[in-house]
Amino acid sequence: MDDSRPIFAQVAENIENDIISGALPEEGQVPSTNEFAAFYRINPATALKGVNVLVDEGILYKKRGIGMFVATGAQEQITGARRDKFSSEYVRPLLAEAEKLGINSTQLTQMIAKEAKNS
Amino acid sequence: MTSTIEVHNLTKRFGKLIAVNDVSFSVTENKIYGLLGRNGAGKTTLMQLLTGQEFATKGTISLFGQAPVENAKVLQNTCFIKESQRYPENFRPKDVFTTAPWFFANWDPKFAERLIADFRLPLNRPIKKLSRGQLSSIGVIVGLASRAPLTFFDEPYLGLDAVARHIFYDRLLEDYANHPRTVVLSTHLIDEVSNLLEHVLVIDDGKLIINEDAETLRNRATTVVGMKTAVDTFVGARKVLHRDGIGGLSSVTVAGLNESERRDAKAAGLELSPVSLQQLIIQLTSTDTKEFEVSA
Numbered sequence: 001m002d003d004s005r006p007i008f009a010q011v012a013e014n015i016e017n018d019i020i021s022g023a024l025p026e027e028g029q030v031p032s033t034n035e036f037a038a039f040y041r042i043n044p045a046t047a048l049k050g051v052n053v054l055v056d057e058g059i060l061y062k063k064r065g066i067g068m069f070v071a072t073g074a075q076e077q078i079t080g081a082r083r084d085k086f087s088s089e090y091v092r093p094l095l096a097e098a099e100k101l102g103i104n105s106t107q108l109t110q111m112i113a114k115e116a117k118n119s
Numbered sequence: 120m121t122s123t124i125e126v127h128n129l130t131k132r133f134g135k136l137i138a139v140n141d142v143s144f145s146v147t148e149n150k151i152y153g154l155l156g157r158n159g160a161g162k163t164t165l166m167q168l169l170t171g172q173e174f175a176t177k178g179t180i181s182l183f184g185q186a187p188v189e190n191a192k193v194l195q196n197t198c199f200i201k202e203s204q205r206y207p208e209n210f211r212p213k214d215v216f217t218t219a220p221w222f223f224a225n226w227d228p229k230f231a232e233r234l235i236a237d238f239r240l241p242l243n244r245p246i247k248k249l250s251r252g253q254l255s256s257i258g259v260i261v262g263l264a265s266r267a268p269l270t271f272f273d274e275p276y277l278g279l280d281a282v283a284r285h286i287f288y289d290r291l292l293e294d295y296a297n298h299p300r301t302v303v304l305s306t307h308l309i310d311e312v313s314n315l316l317e318h319v320l321v322i323d324d325g326k327l328i329i330n331e332d333a334e335t336l337r338n339r340a341t342t343v344v345g346m347k348t349a350v351d352t353f354v355g356a357r358k359v360l361h362r363d364g365i366g367g368l369s370s371v372t373v374a375g376l377n378e379s380e381r382r383d384a385k386a387a388g389l390e391l392s393p394v395s396l397q398q399l400i401i402q403l404t405s406t407d408t409k410e411f412e413v414s415a
Contacts, residue, residue, distance in 0.1 A: 001314060002393075003337065003395040003396075004392075004393040005393075007314060007337070034293075034296035037296060038289065038292050038293055041288055041289070041314055041315065042314040042315065043151055043315055043316060043317045043333070044292070044295070044296050045150070046314070046317070096385075
């Protein structure tokens with residue numbers, strides 16, 4: 001957990017990451033709020049707030065008396081939403097830094113192509 | 120939501136010193152509160168007033184709807200772990216854990232045993248011979264295993280090492296989740312506990328200066344760093360919490376910014392950095408605001 005963003009938002013994002021990676025499969029049960037609180041060493045109310053963000057978005061759903069589950073289609077929903085934000089969150093800052101350093105867009109494209117080949 | 124504590128216009132004077140100055144707040148049931156502030160700010164006095172160990176000069180206190188002073192019904196449900204707890208001569212940790220259940224109805228001996236093992240506390244060694252950290256761990260164990268509906272921890276971990284402090288945080292969270300209760304935690308180690316807190320009270324020079332949800336407080340301030348002229352233009356008439364600088368660079372902490380303000384700042388070539396709870400409190404409770412200027 002860092003200080004740059006609200007902790008509940010970071011909890012939600014970490015759960016999303018686990019859904020994207022498949023660590024939390026669709027229709028699988030997710031840990032309880034108290035387990036998240038203990039794991040991240042945060043207040044249970046904060047953990048609950050993070051989980052509720054995902055419930056509101058339909059990524060998680062509750063089964064009464066049993067617990068919280070990952071909805072079908074959650075993975076696609078999260079990756080779709082992240083693709084929408086990719087440009088503003090990654091490409092734009094990259095261009096801003098490149099401009100600061102005098103790297104033009106041709107050079108930048110070449111750098112990306114080179115890195116992609118190496119990885 | 121029920122209030123466990125209600126305080127109205129509470130003042131405590133010691134001669135000329137006003138230790139607690141016209142303080143009013145309430146504490147909601149089953150939340151973890153942080154009571155933060157500098158040395159001598161009035162934290163301990165406030166907790167002593169709340170637990171009936173000091174008489175108020177002015178104002179009213181109610182715990183579970185009743186005045187705490189000489190009130191067995193209230194005090195049975197309250198546990199106050201003090202930094203400088205004294206024990207009877209010749210007491211061993213074992214004796215503390217034998218007598219504790221007499222005072223706390225919810226005492227859990229199994230949980231106490233587990234904590235004793237966690238903290239590796241020697242039960243039969245005279246308390247006089249224990250290290251500072253071991254002495255603190257006795258208090259922590261009593262505070263947790265008593266499961267009092269209202270528990271105060273006043274600097275509970277003086278001398279505890281990092282491992283022991285994390286055991287304390289983990290056991291507190293775990294047990295709080297299973298047995299919700301109201302906890303008031305007073306500490307200087309703000310960074311370590313900030314994520315555990317749901318609500319924060321900050322007291323400075325006897326006055327209550329912050330009474331806010333921890334999450335709200337965390338987003339309250341942002342530090343803007345960049346060339347002095349650019350920073351000054353951006354900051355404009357905003358409320359400045361803290362100002363620092365060196366040469367032509369300036370670093371100014373302002374109240375929370377919204378998304379479009381953040382974009383404006385970035386467009387102006389400024390860097391934004393988050394302010395931790397600890398930094399925020401240092402900035403709000405220190406009178407020291409310096410700006411180093413380099414003469415051209």
